[in-house]
Amino acid sequence: MTIETPPAAVDKFARAFEKLSSDKSTSPEWIKSLREKAWSAFSNLGLPTKRRGNELWKYTNLRPLADLEFSYGSSGSVTAEQIKCAGPWDDAWDTLVVVDGKFSSELSSLNGTTGLRATSLASAIESSEGDVESQLASLAGKEEYAFTALSTAFVDDGAYVSLGDGSELEQPVHVIFVTSGASESRAVYPRLLMNAGVGSSMTLIETHLNLADTPQFSAPVIEILQDGGSAIRHYRVQMENEASFHIGTTRVSQQGDTDFTSTSFAVGAQIARNDVHTLLDAPGANCTLHGLYMTNGSQHQDQEISTTHAKPGGSSDQFYKGILSGKSHAVFSGKVIVMRNAQKSDANQKDLNLLLSRGAEIDAKPSLEIYADDITASHGATAGHVDRDTLFYLQSRGVDEETAKAILVRGFAEEMLNEFEPPTLFDFVERVTDERIPVLLAESDTIGTA
Amino acid sequence: MLEIKNLHASVVDVEDSEILRGIDLKVSKGEVHAIMGPNGSGKSTLANVLMGRPDYEVTDGDVLFEDKSIIEMAPDARAHLGMFLAFQYPAEIPGVRPWQFLKSALDSKAEARGEDKMSVRNFSKLFDEKVEAVGINPNLVKRSLNEGFSGGEKKRNEMLQLEVLQPSLAILDETDSGLDVDALRIVAEGVNSMRSPERSFIVVTHYQRLLNYITPDVVHILVKGKIVKTGGPELALEVEKDGYKEYFAAAGADA
Numbered sequence: 001m002t003i004e005t006p007p008a009a010v011d012k013f014a015r016a017f018e019k020l021s022s023d024k025s026t027s028p029e030w031i032k033s034l035r036e037k038a039w040s041a042f043s044n045l046g047l048p049t050k051r052r053g054n055e056l057w058k059y060t061n062l063r064p065l066a067d068l069e070f071s072y073g074s075s076g077s078v079t080a081e082q083i084k085c086a087g088p089w090d091d092a093w094d095t096l097v098v099v100d101g102k103f104s105s106e107l108s109s110l111n112g113t114t115g116l117r118a119t120s121l122a123s124a125i126e127s128s129e130g131d132v133e134s135q136l137a138s139l140a141g142k143e144e145y146a147f148t149a150l151s152t153a154f155v156d157d158g159a160y161v162s163l164g165d166g167s168e169l170e171q172p173v174h175v176i177f178v179t180s181g182a183s184e185s186r187a188v189y190p191r192l193l194m195n196a197g198v199g200s201s202m203t204l205i206e207t208h209l210n211l212a213d214t215p216q217f218s219a220p221v222i223e224i225l226q227d228g229g230s231a232i233r234h235y236r237v238q239m240e241n242e243a244s245f246h247i248g249t250t251r252v253s254q255q256g257d258t259d260f261t262s263t264s265f266a267v268g269a270q271i272a273r274n275d276v277h278t279l280l281d282a283p284g285a286n287c288t289l290h291g292l293y294m295t296n297g298s299q300h301q302d303q304e305i306s307t308t309h310a311k312p313g314g315s316s317d318q319f320y321k322g323i324l325s326g327k328s329h330a331v332f333s334g335k336v337i338v339m340r341n342a343q344k345s346d347a348n349q350k351d352l353n354l355l356l357s358r359g360a361e362i363d364a365k366p367s368l369e370i371y372a373d374d375i376t377a378s379h380g381a382t383a384g385h386v387d388r389d390t391l392f393y394l395q396s397r398g399v400d401e402e403t404a405k406a407i408l409v410r411g412f413a414e415e416m417l418n419e420f421e422p423p424t425l426f427d428f429v430e431r432v433t434d435e436r437i438p439v440l441l442a443e444s445d446t447i448g449t450a
Numbered sequence: 451m452l453e454i455k456n457l458h459a460s461v462v463d464v465e466d467s468e469i470l471r472g473i474d475l476k477v478s479k480g481e482v483h484a485i486m487g488p489n490g491s492g493k494s495t496l497a498n499v500l501m502g503r504p505d506y507e508v509t510d511g512d513v514l515f516e517d518k519s520i521i522e523m524a525p526d527a528r529a530h531l532g533m534f535l536a537f538q539y540p541a542e543i544p545g546v547r548p549w550q551f552l553k554s555a556l557d558s559k560a561e562a563r564g565e566d567k568m569s570v571r572n573f574s575k576l577f578d579e580k581v582e583a584v585g586i587n588p589n590l591v592k593r594s595l596n597e598g599f600s601g602g603e604k605k606r607n608e609m610l611q612l613e614v615l616q617p618s619l620a621i622l623d624e625t626d627s628g629l630d631v632d633a634l635r636i637v638a639e640g641v642n643s644m645r646s647p648e649r650s651f652i653v654v655t656h657y658q659r660l661l662n663y664i665t666p667d668v669v670h671i672l673v674k675g676k677i678v679k680t681g682g683p684e685l686a687l688e689v690e691k692d693g694y695k696e697y698f699a700a701a702g703a704d705a
Contacts, residue, residue: 389541394551394555395524395526395529396525396534396537397534397552397555398556398562399554399558400558404526407546407550407554408543411594414544414545415545
């Protein structure tokens with residue numbers, strides 16, 4: 001892989017790295033060494049750019065990010081009211097709030113739930129709590145990937161969630177990553193490190209919010225380690241402002257007989273990437289990676305979804321739906337690798353897109369890399385417009401054209417919205433969708449015309 | 451109620467695609483007209499042109515509904531006037547529940563007519579009553595509109611919508627195709643129960659079968675885009691016995 005490094009971009013990050021290193025000179029040795037190694041990896045890699053041979057970034061141009069000037073001021077201030085207005089909130093949930101990359105104990109709302117350890121990642125790092133030293137950056141940070149290297153170089157704070165063996169939580173744990181309002185642009189690298197003990201189960205919600213209207217850069221990294229027999233129902237809501245850059249990375253490793261079921265809802269950012277990898281590391285691990293993305297204007301949304309079947313008898317189901325309007329661009333890059341001994345695996349990939357305008361573009365490339373001979377697999381991708389016959393059907397019943405279009409777009413999103421089980425969360429994504437559809441339709445030009 | 455005058459229609463943007471070649475037809479209040487014809491006669495096209503399907507364009511003539519020309523109107527505006535088309539192949543619409551969709555349809559109609567919208571409570575009551583009346587499986591209407599419905603279920607669902615929307619002119623486009631006798635009876639019962647001096651029907655069909663259950667006031671034979679014969683219910687029986695062959699000559703030498 002050939003990667004060009006725009007020197008200005010690395011310089012900017014270098015100054016910040018020097019500052020962090022001097023601010024954090026008393027951190028435990030293991031974390032200082034982790035940061036140094038990651039920085040050295042990033043400074044060799046640089047920001048990825050769109051050029052021949054760089055398949056991972058073929059469709060996503062990061063030049064606007066490379067050109068952005070960041071400031072490295074302290075965290076801004078955010079009120080509880082602002083957070084409750086901007087994103088989903090439920091008092092019954094255990095909520096951890098991370099503002100500009102820093103855990104906020106004032107804004108977090110923890111209910112002392114039995115079996116759950118939920119705290120600031122900074123304190124877990126400083127006290128080398130539990131298995132933090134061996135787990136942090138064990139899934140994300142060692143690979144040759146610029147943004148996990150960058151995040152690990154700046155690893156400092158975020159949320160730490162540990163679920164005890166056999167604990168089954170009734171209410172979701174919600175982690176909110178929020179960027180405060182600011183006139184200058186910030187770069188933030190929040191992290192969530194989470195482990196689920198043997199036979200445990202819980203619902204995890206992550207929400208990415210942005211209270212600024214200026215361009216911000218957020219590169220959150222989520223690492224989830226699942227012990228045998230555990231089950232996680234995961235939701236991800238991404239609502240950054242439309243000037244911002246969001247490069248999210250999720251890495252999950254699953255032991256035997258685990259379930260990781262995830263649904264993402266992505267509507268925000270100028271350039272957004274949702275990079276998810278699940279490693280089915282023991283027999284009988286199952287993952288479901290679903291999501292809905294909606295784009296308009298000049299937004300760019302990139303879903304980089306991959307699963308490695310390392311052991312036999314696992315299943316993976318990747319299913320994404322996109323609604324695109326204006327001159328927006330979306331990418332679905334789904335990859336499933338079935339290793340040689342991962343017999344009896346089942347892998348399915350699907351990406352369905354509804355294009356509402358001529359200027360919108362989708363690049364969908366589902367791919368299967370199979371080295372085992374006894375597996376079942378399927379993959380497919382489609383891009384279509386709202387069907388004229390269907391539109392006529394609705395209109396013939398008296399529904400006006402605009403409402404009919406909205407009904408059809410909403411109908412397309414419905415099955416993904418229905419996956420959001422916690423009622424408060426469902427109401428939130430439903431409301432955002434219903435507000436978004438007229439915006440998408442205002443930039444639409446391909447339906448209802450001859 | 452409905453007056454069709456020298457109606458000519460073609461497929462949009464396709465040259466020499468004229469399908470309706472001069473249709474004259476008058477439907478008075480409370481009448482049931484059957485339009486019969488062989489495949490390719492244009493009977494389905496007529497039903498769709500009346501409702502304003504954008505695939506067709508009217509090239510000559512006019513259609514008056516309650517003395518107003520409707521040929522420039524959007525399909526939803528025609529529905530607001532009281533017209534309804536039961537589709538031969540109802541669209542499958544994933545993610546859209548019949549309840550929601552019918553409420554939107556009624557709301558749009560009320561809004562266009564400057565009437566009050568029906569409350570959710572009253573609508574739910576009406577909807578449940580009609581679901582029972584039409585004999586549609588209540589679990590089915592909780593699913594996506596027509597998705598995974600059998601042919602018979604789709605037609606029952608068309609009847610459900612007809613019952614809820616209560617149009618003054620209902621056009622049934624080969625509603626009988628693909629139905630077994632039981633389903634056919636349900637469609638016919640639906641139509642018969644809705645017959646009233648204020649409501650008219652146009653029943654488009656290939657076979658006489660449906661007309662065993664719905665007795666029309668007038669029967670028209672449509673061949674090659676023209677009405678070649680008009681008569682009473684006995685005309686349907688003649689067609690059943692002798693077929694359409696003898697009518698081709700009447701449709702013109704170019705047919």
